[in-house]
Amino acid sequence: MPFLSRKKKEPSSPPPPTPMHEEVTAQEYLLRLSIVARSSDGLRLPADPTIASAIPGIVEPLSQTTVETIDPLPIEYSEASPAIERFNELQQWVLARRDVSPIGRHCLYVLEMTDALDMTVDTVSCGLLHGDTDTSGYPDYNAIVGGLASHWDELSGELIVRAVVGWGGKGLRGDTDRIGQKLLSSLYQQVLASGFSLGQADQARLPSGGRGSGLSCAHCGFEAGSAAAFYCPKCGMRMSRGA
Numbered sequence: 369m370p371f372l373s374r375k376k377k378e379p380s381s382p383p384p385p386t387p388m389h390e391e392v393t394a395q396e397y398l399l400r401l402s403i404v405a406r407s408s409d410g411l412r413l414p415a416d417p418t419i420a421s422a423i424p425g426i427v428e429p430l431s432q433t434t435v436e437t438i439d440p441l442p443i444e445y446s447e448a449s450p451a452i453e454r455f456n457e458l459q460q461w462v463l464a465r466r467d468v469s470p471i472g473r474h475c476l477y478v479l480e481m482t483d484a485l486d487m488t489v490d491t492v493s494c495g496l497l498h499g500d501t502d503t504s505g506y507p508d509y510n511a512i513v514g515g516l517a518s519h520w521d522e523l524s525g526e527l528i529v530r531a532v533v534g535w536g537g538k539g540l541r542g543d544t545d546r547i548g549q550k551l552l553s554s555l556y557q558q559v560l561a562s563g564f565s566l567g568q569a570d571q572a573r574l575p576s577g578g579r580g581s582g583l584s585c586a587h588c589g590f591e592a593g594s595a596a597a598f599y600c601p602k603c604g605m606r607m608s609r610g611a
Contacts, residue, residue, distance in 0.1 A: 403536035405482035406548060407517070408556045410569030413527040415604065419564050420518065420527055424493040426558050427515040430551065431495030435515065436472045438465075438494065440602050441487050443589050448487075450477045470505035471496050475513040478534035485532065489519045489590070489601040497533065497551045509537030510544050512551055516559065520604035521569070522597040527604070528569045531555035583607045 413419050424435040441448055441464055448460035465473055475494040479485040485492060492515060499511025507513055514533030521528050533552045535544055559565055583592040585600035586608045592600070597607050 399538070401537060403478055403481055403534070404545070404548070405479050405484035405532065405534035406552050407484045408531040408552055410528045410530050411556075411559050412521070412524075412566040412569045413518075413529055413559075413564045414566065415520070415525040415527065415599075417604070420491070420604075422562070422564070423516050423518060423529065426562050427493050427495060427555065430497055430554055430558065431515070432498070433471055433496040435493050435495045436469055438468060438472055438476065438487075438492050440489055440491060446488055450480050471501070471507060471513060474507050475515075475534065478513065478536060479517075479532055482534065484534060485517055486519075490517045491519065492517045492532065494532075498547055499535075507535075509535070511535060512544065512548050514551065514555070516555060519601045520599055522592060522599055522601045522607075525599040525604060526566065526569075529559055531559070 424437055427435045445460045445464040447457050448464050449457035450461050452458055465476060468476065472494060475492070476485070476487070479492070480487060494513060494515035496507055497512045497514055499508055501507050501511065512533055512535045514531070516529050517532045518527055518529045520526070531552050533548050533555070535548060583597050584590065584607065585592075585603060585605050587605040588600065588603045590600050590602040592607060599605070600607055
């Protein structure tokens with residue numbers, strides 16, 4: 369009989385689509401680091417080691433702390449870098465600078481990260497020029513560090529001196545830039561007032577020393593990247609000719 373026959377079940381309709389949330393509530397974390405460094409033009413000083421030893425005294429009147437002289441990197445640490453993304457180079461940098469003061473390490477970090485220094489050849493006399501330090505002895509983000517960087521000219525043997533300043537970290541203050549520029553100018557004028565200056569240098573910065581020129585320093589072992597080098601830009605000694 370028709371009413372006893374089984375009714376076919378109709379297929380159930382698919383579930384409605386779940387609405388997509390285009391915006392999801394999230395916690396945002398952001399860290400902005402701003403590091404600034406400035407370098408003056410180079411000044412030529414006589415090729416005299418006693419003048420090199422007088423450079424910290426030129427910086428001293430402008431420094432709030434004891435002026436620290438940091439020598440170029442030894443040969444075994446020539447690849448050292450404070451860049452945290454290159455661990456092996458960072459490890460070398462930490463080992464090479466383990467005896468440097470917190471202010472000196474902060475100064476090196478700021479100036480090397482911005483390429484204001486080439487510590488394969490540069491010697492820097494630095495201190496805290498403006499601002500305060502935290503409880504661990506490191507300069508605050510708005511403190512200004514710097515001094516005078518020097519290397520020996522590879523052709524004339526004269527000492528090339530530049531004023532360098534740097535600052536930065538987690539934030540900046542509006543007047544830091546103005547104070548930094550003023551301190552850079554004051555350092556430059558201090559060198560001129562010392563009576564040692566022979567005039568401006570045509571090339572204030574030297575490229576990093578390469579390999580394969582066949583010239584090496586008999587005193588420190590630094591290998592020059594130019595076959596025309598006559599004096600070592602690192603220690604000022606005469607380069608050895610031949611492989």
